Amino acid sequence: MRFYDLHVHSAFSEGISSLEDLAKTAKFLDYTGICFSTYFESREKLKKIKEECEKISKKYGIQIWVGVEARDVKELRFLLKRRNWFDLLLVRGGNLRLNRVAVEHKGVDILTHPSFKRKDPGINHIYAKLAAKNKVAIEINFREILICNKASRSQVLKNFLTIVMLAKKYKFPLIISSGAISHFELKHPLVLSSFLITLGLDIKEAKKCISTIPKEILKNALEKKKFIAPGIKVVE
Secondary structure, three states, rough: OOOEEEEEEEEOOOOOOOOHHHHHHHHHOOOOOEEEEEEEOOHHHHHHHHHHHHHHHHOHHHHHHHHEEEOOOHHHHHHOOOHHOOEEEEOOOOOEEEEHHHHHHOOOOEEEOOOOOOOOOOOOHHHHHHHHOOOEEEEEHHHHHHHHOOHHHHHHHHHHHHHHHHHHOOOOOOOOOOOOHHHHOOOOOOHHHHHHHHHOOOHHHHOOOOHHHHHHHHHHHHHHHHHHOOOOOOOO
């Protein structure tokens, strides 16, 4: 089975490990591919990151994609117009308005940690229906458990349980990622899938969240990059 972690930060964004250390560790942990998430600064910097990723991908034999993470509605709209500049479009969740706008747009690939620093899951049945309709994946971010304190851990788990329940009911794409900012925070795929089992998924459903569903996201993202306008797309 092929496994993918679609939300990892390197020293190019808010991470502390190099692209090379992350790729090498991900390969050791049996990942087929990973997506490095960064924040948009310029097209030139994006090109530099992509060139570095291509070089490291060949060196370690692991697929690497570049994702850009929008932090507010204005930035999201800017990135949607430049969708073909990068591989995946992620939206940094936690703000209700941004969560809502993210699931409304087919150009968005992943809504990351929608419940981050919240006392609620950040989504409800309306958001869930929109995410299912527009094929926007919603993420369970394992790093939230790693960094939360004892007082907030129960709330984080409660939020995750609600997100999983909504995913099972409304069938939006659900993924789990490490959210790692260091190669020491990368987790084996079976560790992540086991965590999902504790949240209410069966073994088959849990493994899909780190294998089949991410693979489908990457396939759909390729089509989004080719899209220009309704009825028009780039043909290679």
